[in-house]
Amino acid sequence: MIRRKLFSRLLASLLFLPGFVGTAHAGLEAGEQISLTIRGVAADEQQKITGIYRVGESGNVRLPMLDQLVTARGLTPEQFARAAESAYKTAGIYSQPAIEVEVLKGGGIDGPTVVSVGGQVRRNGDVPFRKDLTVLQAIDGAGGRNDFGGRNLFLIREGKQYCLDFTNLSHKNILLHPGDSIQVEQKGIIDRWKGQDSVVKKLME
Structure with missing residues (x-):
């Protein structure tokens, strides 16, 4: 009985460790809207990138100034943020971007975004x-x-x-x-x- 309780507590703690994949971290799906905020770049550059985006039917997101779509399907918001940072670095657009991503519940703001x-x-x-x-x-x-x-x-x-x-x-x-x-x-x-x-x-x- 004690062993079962210890195992349950250990499993619960593992679910919240970085990099551990579990049901507590649902991946992004096509049609979802996300709010993306970028820091670590000039203010006028932040205005170009910060905004609301939609995950396309292909499971990808088109971000400003990037020629290639960024994969989103199956990734957590945190993982997508890191992928977006990497995409901007690889393209040579920003050297140290810091991106935060949140999923908008209920489809985000009313109407087209x-x-x-x-x-x-x-x-x-x-x-x-x-x-x-x-x-x-x-x-x-x-x-x-x-x-x-x-x-x-x-x-x-x-x-x-x-x-x-x-x-x-x-x-x-x-x-x-x-x-x-x-x-x-x-x-x-x-x-x-x-x-x-x-x-x-x-x-x-």
Whole structure:
């Protein structure tokens, strides 16, 4: 009887030792949302990475500035955080990133948790939404404009389209909403802005 109690206590303690795999540490699954926070890098770099991400159907997560997806399925949040740190180090992007990951219960915040960025950017796809995310930060999260990227940006919000000017700082600092979509148009021979100031002002109110 005493031996059984000692064994049970020993097993319970082992479940909480680092590196011990047990039922106390459930792995991440496709469809789950995680909150990722990065430290150990410059403040403007933290804004590019810190945010809410979704584990894709493939079991992987796309993180900003990384060409390769980071495997998440089956990993604990702690293990995924270490994998993400390693990915940024291996890519030569950050030397000493410190990443923390938490699983968002109940699917996280209501509604879409990403903005879509496409057109003439280096990586088309979703960028994680966070509070005070700007147009410029979203484009940076997609790797920035490519060599063909023009000055005209199209913001699609709730079925309406707005034309922004990438050369205008106030346009680049417009705050985005969850579910917004940005398209960077290809530059033409004469790269003129196609929008109207009166329309853009409504976005700044």
